[in-house]
Amino acid sequence: MAAVPNDLLTVVPRGARPWLPGVLGLAVVAVLLGAFFYAESEWEVGVLLAIAAALGLAAPRVPLLASAETAWRARPRLFAWLALLAALGLIGLFREEHLALLMLATALFHIAACMGLNVQFGYCGVVNFAGAAFFGIGCYTAAMLAGHAALPTALIFVLGGACAALIGCVLLVPVLRTRGHYAALVTLAFGVLFRSFMEVNDTFGGPQGVKLPDMTLFGWALAMPPEWFGLDWSFYVNYALLGLALVAGLFVLLSRLERSWIGLALDVVRLDETAAATFGVQLTRWKIFAFVLGNFLMGVAGAMYAVMIAFVAPSSFTLGDSLILVSIVVLGGVGNQWGLLPAVVIVMLVPEKLQFIQEYRFLLYGLLVIAILLFKPDGLLPRRLRRYGTEEAA
Amino acid sequence: MRIRPAFRRLAGAVLCSLLLGQSAAFARETVKIAFIGPLTGGISAHGIxxxxxxxxxxxLRNADPNAKYTYELEAMDDECKPNVGVQVATKAASDKSIVAxxxxxxxxxxxxAVDVFHKFRMPMVVWAAVLPEITYGNDYQEVNRVSSTLINxxxxxxxxLVEQGYKTWVSIHDTTDYGKSMHKYFAENLPANGGKLLAEFGVGSDQQDFTAELTRIKELNPDVIYFGGLTPLAVRVIxxxxxxxxxxxxxxxxxIFGDAFIKSLGAEAxxxxxxxxxxxxxxxxGGKFFLDAYAKAGYKEGFEAYGPYAFAATSLLLDVIEQVGPDRKKVIAALRDTHGKDSIVGKIEFDDHGQNITPMTTMYVVQDGKWVAWGESDYASGKRKLKNL
Structure with missing residues (x-):
């Protein structure tokens, strides 16, 4: 979370329960999300989308909704914990719904990957249009190591990230030397290159792809339905929990990073390179840091995703998939980790829920994205400017 | 006043039953099946x-008054991407109202995605994908396929061609999965049939110039050049x-099969x-029946290369459901037990891996600017001769 601005702090209701509207707001979001997973018929999905749109548009104008936002901003830690609890509650509620859990886990792994992009894009201003390629490197690393080496699963996840970071280093020189469109082109080219390389390379499964075996994480069989509390669970619960743990962990890490002097240095590099250099901030060092860290996170997310889907093929890592990752970041509000949540719902879950209109679903989804960017050009939840002096108060 | 609505309802019911021919139609249970294919993206024409x-x-089945159930087809889009495929397969398989x-x-x-069907024990019949491993890669009771593998x-x-008297071959294939698999099964089968493969050339699928390969081939002087690849490449090679x-x-x-090949080559074909x-x-x-019905249904899009297979797979599945009821376990067993079943693509005969082994492979030859089935061509009757014979 960005630091809490002064003017917002003063609006915090001084009543007995200032957190109440915040809790209510969170409950509404959780209920909406839960209902969205349950919704099957056309009109259910339509009504839910309409409610969500109405709430989003009305939020700044209705006092109660606005105070919910204020409460979230006033107690970011408390509400992060509550959000985690709400997510756990949803997972518990859906314990037998395979598809809902699969979608939830897919969304969580993509949020984690987008957090990596956010470090590059949102914090440091390094463009990367090859997100799917780094995600894919993580996937392929997991597939290769799981198939041919007897390594612990946790190590495979880390190595997935490490490989993505390492291979990403090939791009360091061009990324550092180019700016704007040119940097975008360099990463675009890398994304295309990655896919072609995987297609012609038989060692990595060729165009047909490779299968992953079932995995066990510290004795926890990921592909088996767990037997907790004597209830029936879908085996996708394991992956949803894994994804939630990853996202929660990254959230803590990145919030701290953002508030630290590292986050400050990254911000300066993004906002004004000349000024940054004048004040002795090493541009090269921080760009490399952001690029490598971002790729690492995407690789880790990819490795976990591959273990869940149990199959990787080059056709899952096209330019279109890279653009999906970028559009999640842009739609949510560049640099704001919370923004990824509504964005991932729109970009990844809505098209799935629109299966009933078949070949027209991408059209509708495209219109939705255009409409959002027309009315909210900074994304759904734009990142606030940091202000010093208020941090301690929060 | 009270009689009126009741009367109207009764009259409506009578009218409906008259229209539908029999009142039993009311009692028909609805059974859902899922269709999965690429409905968006580059090859969506085939999926649609x-x-x-x-x-x-x-x-057609729903229009049949003797059908025991009313069927509903839920079409899903896999975008030709494995991860999306796993997702929609999970969606179909975990939905208990969908039978197959x-x-x-x-x-x-x-x-x-075959693993998903196996995990959720959902019966399915593949309508188009050709890779042999889909049926032969695992021992899954749930997985069946009406389309042929590329082995046959x-x-x-x-x-x-060996029977026609050819002795030596050279193989040119593109290095995509399609071309490589084609070559693999060709090279496996040729020696068994008594032919000899002199050399193999893998070429890029967008390669323009083949002088190097063809000069070497000219030296080897084979009777036949085998080609595993798609139309544009074949046109350049010829x-x-x-x-x-x-x-x-x-x-x-x-x-290379299709009108595009002949159009590009003209007389050389x-x-x-x-x-x-x-x-x-x-x-x-049942080809004529299918063509007529498809035209009558008024679809904007063509049925493309594998439409008849999709029709046959669906009809087969509906027949099995009619026979054993909408129960996944029974459908799995009954589907695998398909032997000599008539369909619009010929008799369907599943082996122990659920692969349709009725040979549907047909030989074609270009004659006067048209693909003609070998048996009906002038080449078979001896009026014309293939090269090098």
């Missing part, structure tokens, strides 16, 4: 053609063969031989 054909089979599925055009998607056309084609004066007979695979996994649609047992 398959979907229309499957839908047609369902409509007609999935997959893309082999990569099929390979990734290589077996049939090489055997036939044009350059003629320039270099190579006289070998050209043997293609399903990848004469006498090109290929195998393709379907007899001409008009010659299929």
């Amino acid at each position: 053609g398959g979907r229309n054909s499957a839908e047609l089979a369902v409509q 599925a007609i999935p997959f055009y893309c082999s990569a998607v099929a390979i990734a 056309q290589n077996k049939v084609g090489s055997k036939f 044009t350059q063969m003629d320039k270099l004066g190579i006289k070998a007979q050209f043997q293609g695979t399903s990848g 004469e006498g090109v031989f290929t195998t393709y996994d379907m007899p001409p649609v008009e010659q299929l047992p």
Whole structure:
């Protein structure tokens, strides 16, 4: 979370329960999300989308909704914990719904990957249009190591990230030397290159792809339905929990990073390179840091995703998939980790829920994205400017 | 006042039952099946053609007064991406109201998602994907396929040409999965049939110049050039063969079949031989019926290469459901027990892996600017001769 601005702090209701509207707001979001997973018929999905749109548009104008936002901003830690609890509650509620859990886990792994992009894009201003390629490197690393080496699963996840970071280093020189469109082109080219390389390379499964075996994480069989509390669970619960743990962990890490002097240095590099250099901030060092860290996170997310889907093929890592990752970041509000949540719902879950209109679903989804960017050009939840002096108060 | 609505309702019911022919139609239970294919993206034409054909089979069945159930087809889009395929397969398989599925055009998607069907114990019949491993890669009772694998056309084609008197071959194939698999099964089958493979050339699927390969081939002087790849590449190879004066007979695979090949080559196409996994649609047992019904249904899009298979797979599945009821376990057992079942693509015969082994591979030759089934061509009757014989 960005630091809490002064003017917002003063609006915090001084009543007995200032957190109440915040809790209510969170409950509404959780209920909406839960209902969205349950919704099957056309009109259910339509009504839910309409409610969500109405709430989003009305939020700044209705006092109660606005105070919910204020409460979230006033107690970011408390509400992060509550959000985690709400997510756990949803997972518990859906314990037998395979598809809902699969979608939830897919969304969580993509949020984690987008957090990596956010470090590059949102914090440091390094463009990367090859997100799917780094995600894919993580996937392929997991597939290769799981198939041919007897390594612990946790190590495979880390190595997935490490490989993505390492291979990403090939791009360091061009990324550092180019700016704007040119940097975008360099990463675009890398994304295309990655896919072609995987297609012609038989060692990595060729165009047909490779299968992953079932995995066990510290004795926890990921592909088996767990037997907790004597209830029936879908085996996708394991992956949803894994994804939630990853996202929660990254959230803590990145919030701290953002508030630290590292986050400050990254911000300066993004906002004004000349000024940054004048004040002795090493541009090269921080760009490399952001690029490598971002790729690492995407690789880790990819490795976990591959273990869940149990199959990787080059056709899952096209330019279109890279653009999906970028559009999640842009739609949510560049640099704001919370923004990824509504964005991932729109970009990844809505098209799935629109299966009933078949070949027209991408059209509708495209219109939705255009409409959002027309009315909210900074994304759904734009990142606030940091202000010093208020941090301690929060 | 109270009588009126009740009366109206009664009259409505009577009218409805008159219209539908029998009141039993009311009691029909609705049964859902899923169709999965690429409905968006580069090859969506094939997916939509398959979907229309499957839908047609369902409509025809629903119009049949003797059907025990009313069927509903839920079409899902896999975008030809394995991860999306796993997702929609999970969606179909975990939905208990869906009894069975007609999935997959893309082999990569099929390979990734067969596990899902196995895990959830959902019966399915693949309608188009051709890679052998989909049925033979695992021992899954749930997985069946009406379309042929690419093994058969290589077996049939090489055997036939050896019988015609050819002795030596050279293989050119593109290095995509399609071309490589084609070559693999060709090279496996040729020696068994008594032919000899002199050399193999893997070429890029967008390669323009083949002078190097063809010069070497001219030295080797084979009777036949085998080609595993798609139309554009084949056109370039044949044009350059003629320039270099190579006289070998050209043997293609399903990848070159289609009007585009003849249009691009003109007279040079004469006498090109290929195998393709379907007899001409008009010659299929129910081909004419299918063509008429499809035209009557008024779909905007064509049914494309695998539409008849989608129709046959759906009809087969509906027959089985009629027979044993909408119960996944029973459908799995009854589907695997399909032997000598009539369909519009010929008799369907599943082996112990659920693969349809009725040979549908048909040999074609270009005659006067048209693909003609071998048996009906002037080449078979002896009026014309293939090259090098």
